[in-house]
Amino acid sequence: GDSVTQMEGPVTLSEEAFLTINCTYTATGYPSLFWYVQYPGEGLQLLLKATKADDKGSNKGFEATYRKKTTSFHLEKGSVQVSDSAVYFCALSLTDSSYKLIFGSGTRLLVRP
Amino acid sequence: NAGVTQTPKFRVLKTGQSMTLLCAQDMNHEYMYWYRQDPGMGLRLIHYSVGEGTTAKGEVPDGYNVSRLKKQNFLLGLESAAPSQTSVYFCASRTSGGTYEQYFGPGTRLTVT
Numbered sequence: 289g290d291s292v293t294q295m296e297g298p299v300t301l302s303e304e305a306f307l308t309i310n311c312t313y314t315a316t317g318y319p320s321l322f323w324y325v326q327y328p329g330e331g332l333q334l335l336l337k338a339t340k341a342d343d344k345g346s347n348k349g350f351e352a353t354y355r356k357k358t359t360s361f362h363l364e365k366g367s368v369q370v371s372d373s374a375v376y377f378c379a380l381s382l383t384d385s386s387y388k389l390i391f392g393s394g395t396r397l398l399v400r401p
Numbered sequence: 402n403a404g405v406t407q408t409p410k411f412r413v414l415k416t417g418q419s420m421t422l423l424c425a426q427d428m429n430h431e432y433m434y435w436y437r438q439d440p441g442m443g444l445r446l447i448h449y450s451v452g453e454g455t456t457a458k459g460e461v462p463d464g465y466n467v468s469r470l471k472k473q474n475f476l477l478g479l480e481s482a483a484p485s486q487t488s489v490y491f492c493a494s495r496t497s498g499g500t501y502e503q504y505f506g507p508g509t510r511l512t513v514t
Contacts (some may be wrong), residue, residue, distance in 0.1 A: 292443075320501045331405075331491055331505040332444075339501075377443060381501035385451065387432060388459065389493075389503055391443035 290315045294378045294392035301368055301399050309363040309395045311352075311378035319380040321345075321354055321361040322389070326375045335363075335376070368399045403427055405506035407492050413512045414482045422477040422509050424492030430504075431497040433475040434459075435467060437488040438508075444491065450475055482513045 294311045301307060313321065320339045324332040336345030341356035350365045361378060378392040408423045424433065431452050436444040446459030450469040464486060466478045475494075479486060489510050493503040 322502060324505075331507045332493075333505070334502050337502055386449060386457065387495065387501050388434070388446055388449065389444075391445075393441055393443040 290319070290380065290382060290390050292378050292380055292390050292392040294376075294395055296393070297375075297396040299395060299397050301397070303370055303399055303401055304367045305399075307363070307365040307368045307372075307397070309376055309378075309397070311361045311363065311392060313359050313361065313378075313380050315359075315380055315382075315390075317383040319383055321352070322379045322381070323350070323352055323361070323363050324377045324379060324391075326377065326394070328374070332377065368397070370399045370401055373397055373399045405492055405494055405504050407490075407506040407509050409509060410507070411510050413514065414479075415514055416483060418482050419478070419480050420482065420511075421479075422490055422492075422511075424475045424477070424494075424506060425473055426475075426492075426494040426504070427473065428494060428496070428504065429472070430494035431472075432495045432503075433469065434493045434495075434503065435465070435475065435477045436491045436493065437461065438491060439488050447477065447490075479511075482511075484513045487511060487513045 322337045323335040325335045336347040338345040338354035344353045375394045379389045434449040435447040448467040453472040492506040495503045
């Protein structure tokens, strides 16, 4: 079945370091892909999205490219800040009538000053 | 425009008690979803609705019931709470068109003792 696998955390970085969080997926059809972010004690917020192969989603300095050949959607940021500390979830949207989201298990990012 | 709201924010139940979680959205969205979040497991879909008066089972529906009598509200019920239902519950909604992203509420933290 459809699934999302993302790297386990926690990921600990110093401020201004480069960030990569790996995400791969298994899906039938052509799903849309998402990264959501969850700050402590809050709900999930959409960070970025991509709807077709080779699309690049970007927001707040974060980027991810929909790679169909490698079934990947890795999240990157060139220079992280302390305020980026959060849990990041990769997700895909099923293309059936439910449009359900399938989530990865989440990756906690901790950025130290 | 409040987006997606959830009531209550926190609740402690004893085993066997019942309760209802309320989700409300003011974006006129057709689709609504209930997820639970447990450590290391991402979010798992409990039930969902593709429109007023409809409901369907998700990945982990046992022990829960739902109703969607009004388009803007989606209720999640626990008839006889069990400790295994201790979790954080998130409601989400999405429009019928667009690029499939879902908008999440702030969550309800439920503890069953």
